[in-house]
Amino acid sequence: MKQSSLMKVAGVGALALSLAACSGGGTPAPAPSQSESAAPQGGGELVIWMDQNRADALTDVVATFEEETGTTVEVVVQDFDSIDENLTTQAPSGEGPDVIVGAHDWIGKLAQNGVIAPVELGDTAGDFQEIAVNAMTFEGSTYGVPVSIENIALVRNTDLAPEAPATWDELVSSGQAAVDAGSAEFPLLVGIDPNNADPYHLYPLQASFGGPVFGINEDGSYDADDLQLGNEGNVAFAQALGQWSAEGIINPNISQDIAKEQFASGASPYTITGPWNLSAFQEAGVNYAVSEIPSAGGEPATPFVGVQGFMVSAYANNPIVASQFLTEYIAGEEAQTAIYETGQRAPALTSAFEAAQSNEDVAAFGEVGAAGVPMPNIPEMGLLWEDWGVAEGQIIAQQGGDPATVWTTMADKIQSSLDG
């Protein structure tokens, strides 16, 4: 009995060790900080997180980079909206990426969490559209290389509205006329969420009343201490919003998807949307034209401009390779044009931007966006979007009483959470 159990133990032990030895080919490399032979043959390594669209657009650029520098690039495809969160949680563990693609309004939050590092564009900063570089700057440091610029504008169905409306009243009346004539169902389509509205899509109208979010410093950046959301212009906008929803111009039940679908089927002469929906309209055979949103309150209706770019992780294992990739390849014309061609968003590099102006739609959106301001990228914005959206949602749903009161309560609440 004892002998057989001893044999069993011996048998297991011997087999285990021999199996472990077989896998010895994968002997672990010591931690990178004490690396001696951790680097593979040839160049270094690079780990990039991108969404599927941009990964497809950049396959050639990445291949060229790999060839010219001998680096092994690992592209990890992630859902665009979760890249910032994933980076924040995974980077400190040392297993995060070196380079990510992201939206410029994430920068404040990511910097606050210490997960992105500044990238010095050097003399090439002048080669980009100024608004793009401004958007990627936070507290004086630039945090990445911009690749695309996007903004919303007024898209009209030229069959139902041959002329661009010069004023807001003209838009409303021509929209109403189309509905009354039976050729359209809605005077205007703006996709919003029934609970949280959509401050981003409604911002141009808000700006036309002279209602910015924060005060702007001399260098063009936002002053987080100067909340302008409660100022007179904004309160006037709140009143107007209440009125529009009572008249049926702004409809809380129309979501983004419904708005796109209805416009594509010709149910309305006007919609406020961005370049991302144009392919759907083209497929549906709608004859559209892009123009600026007419002012409702007297000031120009400037939309928010969104910039996407590539950033470097503060915990990157390969910071030098990452910087090289960004400043030499992503900032180059090939990469900028490739991303523009698949995403239909204007490129940030001025030379590519000008080449893209040959595309009518890009030129039209660009013209509208030229007067726009980037979305604030400060960390406090997250708190803001939600309360702002809910207040707008309440006004649109005709709840909470006087729109001005609802709006001022919201502004006060945001002010107190920014302070304390």
Next chain:
Amino acid sequence: MTTTVSKDSTATRKRSISTAPPSMKVLAVKILFLAIVDAVAVFAMSMLFFRGDWLVLGIVAVTTLLVNIVYLSPGLLPGKYLTPGLIFLAVFQVFVVVYSLYIAFTNYGDGHNSTKEDAISAIVLQNTQRVEGSPTYRVQLVEGPGGLGLLATSPEGEVLVGTQQEPLQPLDPGAVTLDGDRAVAAEGWTSLQQQDVLQRQQEVAALQVPLSDDLADGFLRTMDARNAFVFQSVFVYDEAAGTMTDTTTDTVYADLGNGQFETEGGEVLGTGWQIVVGPENFLYPFENPRFGGALLGVAAWTFAFAILSVGLSFFLGLFLALTLNDPRMRSRKVYRVLSILPYAFPSFLSALVWLGLLNTEFGFVNEVLFGSANIPWLTDPWLAKFSVLLVNVWLGFPYMFLVCMGALQSIPEELTEAATVDGANGWQVFRGIKFPLLLVSTAPLLISSFAFNFNNFNTTYMLTRGGPRMEGVTENVGHTDLLITLVYKTAFEGGNRDYGLAAALSILIFIVVAAVSAISFRQTRALEDLH
């Protein structure tokens, strides 16, 4: 992998398990599996050894030893069956709960993302700014007696070299080899090849070569090993005093024990670090009465939702099972298939489809069934609650239907016949015989269904995201929020992600669900006596 049991009588069975010799085939298979497990463990332990992860190494070693003992010893039969399940339970449940408990006592979240060292280096790095108007230097990394250095060529063609300790010194042009506008080699210094640079990236990125002896002039730093710029650190960390100083405004920030750099006046630097804050997160609902009140409301709704979901879907499923069990019902098979269909679709998908169906203006329900009425299914607080319940019952009743069908068929016919002979009518038969026997087998399922619906994130979140928002509360709490959706919103949505608070709330949910389940299971033991 059990040993073969000899065909002795039960009295001697115990003894014979240990004395019966196992067949060679069984023994060989057992040794092979154990060896594979051991090999994996040895490999893992060697990796952990190199990384210096002593705690995990110890845990893996002890676990492997226990596994070997359990499977190699004769006897310990329950252990042999339970070990794999126990290991998975420990890894996927026990560890998760313990780690959440740990996080609940910290302030992990936005602004407190990592350790103090990381926060300090992040603050310094982010506030290292290029000096206005400074030129771009073309550089080559070199190694010298003083360590890693930069061989810099200014735009005017002047060649300088320096290291972290020695400021830039000009070099004699004769001692330098130029490649275009960049010096690539100098006497007394070894130029680093691309290979070497790649292996020392962290070092290269951290290299700061002072421009001169006066630190106020700034330092040279390269990010791509080709160009360097002159930077200045706006924020300086004084290690001895433990303070971070803003050199432009001369404000001194100190660590006052709150996991961030702050001044006495209350100015805070955004980048902080994780610290243990004790029971602060658990006390948050009590210290914040409006949130506490909302939390109680949400908890009440969660209980109501879970109980009503289970109850309604159970009775609906039972009703269908009874009616479709009756041989007098025609085309039973068709009805059975239709009843199971909702179960076949993923709940995620169904919830999104219902979201479209219940749209106030464009939804099928309002357009077709109610003739273009504008009933706010998802935006009115009470109607939203009703809608969520409706969708959840729709998703859940097929499961109950299947379970009840099976349980009903397992009730012996003789009992029903005997009762009918004794003069009982249908309802009395059901109430006195079928239902109690049914409960015996379905009670555990009802309890687990309750626990599942208590945490039924999918349906609620997909349909209403927590529903029309409650007014008067700072946090984003809605009328159809379950405790779990509230936790999700606290952790992942909203301006400031607060994982510590979310973990504390999840622990509270865990305690509630565990307590309710434990009590219910104990009650169901009384039902067992019926059998």
